[in-house]
Amino acid sequence: MKILLVTRGSQGDIYPYLTIAAALVKRGHKVILNLPQIFEKEAQAYQLDYVLQDFDDIQGMVSKAGDKDEGAKPYLKWMRDVIDAQFKQLVPLLKEHDVLIATNSEFAAASVADYCGKPFIRTAFAPFIPGRRIPPPIFPYPKPHPVFTPRLIWKLLNIGNNYMTQKTINKNRVQLGLKPLKNCGYYSTERAFNYMLYSRYLGNTDSDWKYKWDIGGYCFNDALHYDADAYQELLDFIQREQRPVIFFTLGSCSAKESDAFCRRLINVCRQLSFRLIIGSGWSGTGKSLENEKDIFLLTHTIPHSLIFPHCDAVMHHGGSGTTHSVARSGKPQIIMPLIIDQPYWAYRVQQLELGPKCIKIGKVSDKALKEKVNDLVTNPVYRKNATKVAGQMRDEHSVDNFCDFIESMADKI
Template structure:
């Protein structure tokens, strides 16, 4: 604690202040940076910080180890209708697909709701799809312009609200409407969601069903590191950075949320400023990264689990084109460079930077075109291969090192393959993962996309080629490979389910199946429970 916490201070009651005064107090603490993060300086307004720190909970009890949850639990888990709500890019959707498939193995009826452009991706994994509003490419462009969730200027506020409003409103039909193709009735008995699917809490409240948050970046306040969207000079301000980010996002979506609650959910609105703040701290939350990479903070209580990376493992069945396989086999392992779903303002310039760095370091390279259009309209040398839509879990095993944007999914796949990693962050948690890999000695300091040039990239490649860096990457890969994040994620979900769960009305069940035999089997299934640690 800093000294001023215990000194005489004005008797501020933050919750009782007007909205304008609350905003002003928070504004005195923060500054929106050019990289889209929020700089939180706790020395700028000690009284305001002191009031916000009163929201800090006192944790009691210890957190069970998620791997031991099933063996400790004797409760039976009924087969449930589960809606999974995911907002984001393909990398955000992919780990939820792995979890959905595992839940289906337990006999649960799972619906994954996400953006329409991922329809085929979801269905190809054998999971039911339902559309959420919003275009992931437009969201990526917005977040690239603003370097994250928080609008960088007045002109972007309306854009943010427009995107989020339609997404929020689409979360209700995703949990209650019949299947769009078969007409099969569906009403969620449990909801899994990532944090940006902002309607999740309110739909769960209206339906009286349990909600479990799963996410790939830290969203629960901790004193061990700052919010990924914040820059905090003083480590005493780490916990506070989560509250500040929550407030800024909540103030931006509050109008849409309350309209949704009144008009769609028949729920009362939430006060302008309340202890809610859009927080997920009161909800069961599972973080999908390896505890070997970022251990669970000591101040995260028993509601929070770090389950490990959740891999879909598409590459094991992948058959590459003969041209790709021959190119890989005819020389030394290449450097992979790709930025996934990230839009690029100058793809041709960025391609030239990559080619020059590869030439300077004498390395073969694979350039992934991605949605940004790398390699287009450029003649490539023989020692550089241009690819598109190749599963990373197959490709990275054939690479000596990787350079990418730092999405959580791409980062995890590179580390699992034992690849030293250079992260070129565009926005959001990509900076967090860049710093994390650097602190672990698995790669150089991150290079923000605005600072990417041939010299910086050449230095990064040379750093990754050091034997000691490769050794550390292989060691962390062994630890990641020993974990099973998908199993741990499902175990955590089952563990945190309440002892009593809502069942759909009898009339709804009867409508599901007109065939008498199907109706009978459904009735049997209603009362057929399986221990949460056993596969069907």
């Protein structure tokens, strides 16, 4: 088959697609990967055929996501510009391929598949399917609510989605000779086969989902190239003493309070006689603290699979990729959610008792922070549950699951 893969976002969105593309090529398929410009080196390292996205400011958008002063206007303009660029770029690409596979954030994908008359597989790293039981993963309060039921929240989200995208999508559909859509919010879910790229043992599914869907697990990328010297320095730090080590990162996100939070976390770790690794990420979290005692500032990209097994616990932003990586390592975790699906994963970690209730990075008191960090590292319940989930996830064979499913589409082409 000739397969077109389209994804954008941070490392947790791109790295699984690199793994999937490489596996499909190994199976003998012709694959083109459409990805953000900042990940070109990674695509080259995998020796993949790729096309860089025409409109690409994803790093800037993600790094600003935790800054409330930015508001929604920059994101709204960015999204509409992306939709226009996708119609222009993806139509000629898909005409040369048999099937389109794209993440749920690619709002033009369903209409592009319509115009080209090709099958469309929509992937998601959280339960982004409207239903009765699970609220939208981007909803900041994922707990059950007597008034704001999941169905109501999905309807409200649909209204917002239509406001953000419908005018731009329909403008492009009309230009292509397609009928305008009355409801863009649900159209991609209805048009596509929805494949959940997260673990059934970590996320959940809704038995009332009426759309076509399957779930196969998060496709980990353990083959990333990394700086061996930087990794050895990290191991030397970890193995230097027997005291517990915590890994802290905000991944691709930033927050105004991040540096202040790092200082507070350092003080807490010293009081508890813990050591701390700070994963700097895109936004440079903790860079001003690199000379602090008992702290290791990680500025290089090293696969989580090589780091987390050596740590005693992980504190992070709650991206799907990081949440799954910690869970697979069998380590307790606590999440400090900032944007998108991070509150959902924070709630799942709490529900599964893989770690304490989430931390609000700008609101938690020093006393509460100390209690949570100590509980995270010392509570045997978290370790026991994390070990169980890790064993389940390691048996999922997620990449093979997805590749098998893609190949099953051959009968429909």
